Amino acid sequence: MKPEQTPLVSVVICFLNEEVFLAESVNSVLAQAYTAWELLLVDDGSTDGSTALSKQFAEQYPAKIRYIDHDGHANRGLSASRNVGIQQATGTLLAFLDADDIWLPNKLSMQVEIMQKQPKADVLLEATEYWYSWSDPKKEDIPKLIGAEPNRLYEPPQLMYHLYPLGEGEAPSMSGMMIKTALAQQQLFEESFVNMYEDQAFLSKLYLHATVYITSSCSHRYRQRMNSIMHTVQQLGNYSQIRAYFLKWLQNYLDARQIHDSHLRRLLWKAQLPYRSPLAYKGVKLLSSYFPKYINKYLYRI
DSSP states (O other), X not given: OOGGGOOOEEEEEEESSOTTTHHHHHHHHHTXXXXXXXXXXXXXXXXXXXXXXHHHHHHHSTTTEEEEEOGGGOOOOHHHHHHHHHHHOXXXXXXXXXXXXXXXXXXXXXXXXXXXXXXXXXXXEEOEEEEOTTTOTTSOOEEEOOSSOSSEEEOTTHHHHHBTTTSSBOOOOGGGOEXXXXXXXXXXXXXXXXXXXXXXXXXXXXXXXXXXXXXXXXXXXXXXXXXXXXXXXXXXXXXXXXXXXXXXXXXXXXXXXXXXXXXXXXXXXXXXXXHHOHHHHHHHHHHHTTOHHHHHHHHTOO
């Protein structure tokens, strides 16, 4: 590519006590075929060796890598840490990489090319490889497409209808995203979501306000491990509480911005039903197995 065709990409890696995996993630950025990037390593108050490790990377590559932490080396959560990275990004495009995931070497070159060919796109999302073999070579890695037709543009709020957390389609991984930095700086992460569902709140804002291109390509690996945030939350039984909080936040967000899309409101109402009246919801689900045609009409009525 000629210089004018190589926009700077700001890469944001936020981490909290990720000494075991952080170097592998950073090295996957260093290995990119596309070289017009800067890397912001945002430390969310780590107490293990990942702080020293990230500072070593910044010292070794001072023109490419910056180390950032919160005042007083505080732990402020993933949303606040991502916002710090977004606000300090200087590139025209921005990409996130979770501190335990990795990119394949063509990730940035392929996505920049797509963004250039799709000038209307504000955001690019790709398929995800669920990476099991890192811990057990006998396990098969599973590529998963995003749950909407790939290789096309979506205008707002179409993806809200198709994708989790309101639709049934597979959600994207943050490590596979590329977004215009100016948009990310307008639609920041919601800091009331500390370490769970923060991606879904951010993605929902993008689906509601941005033009999104979905590609079937997959250039990142999403590490599957037992001590991940999602697994821990499910083990503790807190998932329902966090999902109910998200749905209430989404309702308030739609109300505040006077978004009255009827199909979107029906999907939200259906998603909230188990939390409004759990016993009634169980009854409706039981009846739906016998009278699906009629009960499904009820589920979609406000």
